[in-house]
Structure formats: structure tokens, C-alpha cells
Amino acid sequence: MLRFLDAGESHGRGLCAVLEGLPANFPVNIENINKELERRQKGYGRGGRMKIEKDSVEIISGLSEGKTTGAPMTLLIQNRDYENWRLKSQEETFVSIPRPGHADLTGEYKYATGNLRNSIERSSARETAIRTAVGAVCKEVLKELGVTIRSKVQTLYGLNDTFCDLFDDGLYDLIEKSPMRVLRHQEEFMALVDSAKKNGDSLGGWVYASCEGVMKGLGSFMHYDRRLDGILSGALMSIQGVKQVSIGNPFYIATGAMYHDGITYEDGKIVRTSNHAGGIEGGISNGEQLEVYCYMKPIPSLLLKLPSIDLKTRKNSDSRYERSDVTAVVPLSIVVEHVLAFELLKEILNTFSRDNKEELLAAIEVRKIRIGEIYEKTTDY
Template identity: 80%
Template sequence: MLRFLDAGESHGPGLCAVLEGLPANFSISREKIDEELARRQKGYGRGERMKLEKDQVEIISGLSEGKTTGAPVTILIRNRDHDNWKNKDPKDTFVSVPRPGHADLTGEFKYGTGNLRNSIERSSARETAIRTAVGAICRQILEELGIRIRSKVQTLYGINDSFCDLFDDGLYEKIEKSPMRVLRNEEAFMSLVDSAKRQGDSLGGWVYASVEGVMRGLGSFMHYDRRLDASLAGAVMSIQGVKEVSIGNPFLNFTGYTYHDGILYEDGALIRASNHAGGIEGGISNGENIDVYCYMKPIPSILLKLPSVDLKEKKNTDSRYERSDVTAVVPLTIVLENVLAFELLKEVLETFSRDNKEELTAAIRIREKRLGVLNE
């Protein structure tokens, strides 16, 4: 079983993870992991911390001559901002006023440490850096298996961007170059971010990711917790700030007749007339692109004052502000890609369960050969 455990705090020495269950003999490039970390740090509306951090991964174990060995892979990302925090007086980092919308107060309900700083440090979206690194390892293996993942920003506070085929290389090149990761409405999106920044406010929106090349038959309807859409949705909902997830386009209205994807036999192959189901039916992948949409709420840490309470003094007060982004929908697209990469590789290994590249690819070929009979 593929699994990982990550650790670290927002302003601690660093973030680390142990990724266990990778098959042996797959080539892994540290530079490609760093490229994903750099993509995550880009985007219009990011805060000041991105000017401080330059995330790079250190691989401590699990690779030999650039290839997986079957052993756990240990990775580390150091926090540069830690140098600015390590000598601070504890009185200067103590927090007793929770920010509405963050985990400050609920963390105190749960753990009761008496200092909200402890909740802030671990619940921070800084943790998405190490999850991105884990996913970046997994997506390199997926790419060797013919599976690609791409994404874009779809909406921002009511402004919509065009829908498009993310695997049209010409269109996707424009998205990759856009500071808002949109296809056509870049200036309108950036103007909206500028306006929110002037007002001391924040913005949320929808992002979209599509996965091409997923083999048929991943997941299961035999038990509720083995459904592919359930595992993907749960993983995406675990990303900080995400409040809604949809498999397939959530913005269109259908009847049963117009929604369901007709099955056709053409040129010796089974094909689908559409992909409104987002590539999953009955909890199992059907061979179409897997399309995942998710909504990120506006970032709760804003300059505008919200009502809160000083827990130490036991009196009403204004909420506090902590350095933050105006919007994080752009980095969310990158985090989403890499979270999906981990979950999909986990499903591949659950289905085919092999310990090295050669046996894994052979098992996949056997499945595809069997399914190919349906096309004859």
C-alpha cells in the first residue's frame, strides 16, 4: 500500500515526509520535484512569504542512482523563514485571539495547549509544500505509465474563465504562462485581486484539474471506502481552504437524458459520446479523462476586522491579521495536481500490486489486453 506521513510547522526548521510503497526501478528526478515546488510558489495574489522561501527538496533515503529501490523515500524541505523566528521571544509569538475561518479556535478546542500559535503552525497551508513534493514523486511514475495531470483556475469571485481542453498543448502553454493560470480573462482576474488587496480583503474561487490516460477499472463499488471518486474527493477536501469538490463539471444543468455519457462502438473501439461523469462511474474509472473541480474559500486572514475574542483576557475584540495571500487559487491548482497524483498512484498500486517497475507495467498490459477484447 502506498502511504506517506508528513511533519513540520509553518515556521519550524522544515517540512518532511516519508513516502512508503513505491515500486523499485522507477527513475525520480529531484529537479522535477523542485520544478513543481516552484510552480506552487508562483501566482498573482501571493503574499510576502513567497519572496522569502525558495523551496527545494532534499532526498534523504529511498533512491539509488536516481531510481527507487522499494525502500521508503524520505524528503525534506527547509523553511528559510525559520531563521527569522528561531530567536523570537515566546511572548512575541504567543496568540490568544483566534481568526474566524482558521483552525486557531478549533485547534484549541481539540488540543488545549493554551497558545493558539501551536494550532496556527501545524494547520497552515505551508504544509501543502511537502504534499506537493510527495505528489511530484508520484506523478513522475504516473507519467512513465502514460498518465498526465493538468490544471487551471476556472472562476474567481464570480468572474469565469473559458472552459478548454487542458491537453491541447497550445492552449495549455498560455495557461502555464499566465500569472492567474487562466486562458482568456487574465486582466479581469488580476484587476479583481488588486481591488481586494486595496480593500484588505481576500478572494476565493474554483479550480479545475484533468487527468489523461487513466486506465480503466481503478476503484471499486464493492465497499464504500474503495470508490475512486470518494478517495479523490476526500483527498482534495483535505487541502487547506477547500470547501467543495466535484467530479465532473459542477456548473452545467442537465436532465438524465443530457447528462449520462452515451456508449458507442466506432472503428473497433468503445468510446463515450461525452464525459459529464468526469471519468468515473460507480466508483470505478471508465477510461475517460478524470475531471476534478474544487472551490477554495476566501483566505480568512484579512486586514479588514472581524469580531473575535481574546481567550486570555476573556473579552470581545477585533480579529488579528497574520501575513497571508490575497488569493491562493493559483497555487491551489498545482497542489491539486500533485494531491491527485498521489491518490491515483495509490489506486494503481492497489489494483496491480507489484513491487517493481517491470512487473507493474506487465500487469497493466495484461489488464489492457483483457479489456481490449471488448473492443474487438
């Protein structure tokens, strides 16, 4: 079973994770992981924190001569901003005014530490740095299995970008080079961000991710908690700020006859006439590109004042502001890729449980051959 546990606070010494269950003998390039961390830090509308941090990962166990050993892998990312915080006084770090939309107040309901700073530090989206590192390791393994994950920003505050095939390398190169991770309308997107920043406001939007090479038969309809769409949706909803998840295009309005993906034979192979289901039917992957959309709410840290309270004085108050992004939909697109990478690799290993690369590849090949035999025996099926 693939699993990980992460720890660390936004302004603590660093973030760490232990990733357990990786099969042995898969190559892992640390530079590739650091490139993924760099992608997460980019984007128009990012705040001042990204000018301080330059995330890089240190792997201190589970890797030998550039390959996984089968042992738990320990990853560590240092927080550069820790040096700016470690000498602050208790008075400077004490917080009693919760920010609407954050976990400040609900965290105090739950843990009752008497200082909202404790809720702020652990619930912060800074945690997505280590989740990205974990997902980047999983991406290295998925690459060996022929699975690729790509993403883009689709909407920002009602402004829509063009839909496109993310596996058209020419188009995706344009998306990767765009500071808004869009294919078209880049200037309009950036103007929206500039306007929100000027007004002390923030923006939310949708991101789109697609996974190519996902093998057929991941997930199950046998139990509610094994459905692949439920597993992926739950994981994506756990990303800070995500409020909606859709498997398949949520903007496509259609009747049943228009929506459902026809099944035909072409040269003895089963093919689909469309992919509105987003690659999952009945909780099981069907071999089409797995497509997900996630909506991130506007960031709750605003220069604009919202009604709040002061828990110390027990009086009404204006909300407080902490350094933040204007919008985080650009880094969200990267985080989504890496959350998907972990969950997909976990389901692959649940389906084809093996302890090393060679046996895992052989097990996957057996599944492909078995499905190929079904295709050939069309008169008997």
C-alpha cells in the same frame, strides 16, 4: 500499499515526509520535483512569504542512481523563514485571539495547549509544500505509466474563465505562462485581486484539473470506502481552504438525457459521446479523462477586522492579522494536481500490486489486453 506521513510546522526548521510503497526501478528527477515546487509558489495574489522561501527538496533515502529502490523515501524541505522566527521571544509568538475561518480556535478546543500559535503552525497551508513534493514524486512514476495531470483556475469571485481542453498543448502553454493560470480574462482577474488587496479583503474561487491516461477499472463499488470518486473527493477536501469538490463539471445544468455519456463502438473500440461523469461511473474509472473541480473559500487572514475574542482576557476583540495571500486559487491548482497524483498512483498500486517497474507495467498490460479481447468479442459478450 502507497502511503505517506508528513511533519513540520509553518515556521519550524522545515517540512518532511516519508513516502512508503513505491515500486523499485522508476526514475525520479529531483529537478522535476523542484520545478513543481516552484510552480506552487507562483501566482498573482501571493503574499510576502513567497519572497522569502525558495523551496527545494532533499531526498535522503529511497533513491539510488536516480531510481527508486522500493525502500521508504524520505523528503525534506527547509524553511528559510525559520531563521527569522527562531530568536523570537515567547511573548512575541504567543497568540490568544483566534482568526475566524482558521483552525486557531478549533485547534485549541482539541489540543488545549494554551497557545493558539501551536494550532496555527501545524494547520497552516505551508504543509502543502511537502504534499506537493510527495505528489511530484508520484508524478514521475505516473509519467512512466502514461498518466498526465494538468490544471487551471476556472473562476475567481464570480468571474469565469473559458472552459478548454487542458491537453491542447498550445492552450495549456498559455495557461502555464499566465500569472493567474487562466486562458482568457487575465487582466480582469488581476484587477479583482488588486481591488481585494486594496480593501484588505481576500477572494476564493474554483480550480479545474484533468487527468489523461487513467486506466479503466480503478476503484470499486464493492465497499463505500473503495469508490474512486469518494477517495479523490476526500483527499481534495483535506487541502486547506477547500470547501467543495465535484467530479465532472458542477456548472453544467442538464436533464438526464443531456447529462449521461452515451456508449458506442467505433472501429471495434468502446467510445463515449461525452464526459459529463468526469471519468468515473459507479466509483470506478471508465477510461475517459478524469476531471475534478475544487472550490477554495476566501482566505480568512484579513486586514479587515472581524469579530473575535481574546481567550486570555476573556473579552470581545477584533480579529488579528497574519501575513497572508490575497487569494490562493493559483497555488491551489498546483496542489490539486499533486494530491491527485498521489491518490491515483495509490489506486493503481492497489489494483496492480507489484514491487518493481517491470512487473507493474506487465500487470497493467494484461488488463489492457483483457479489455481489448472483450472489445473484439462483441457477438459473444
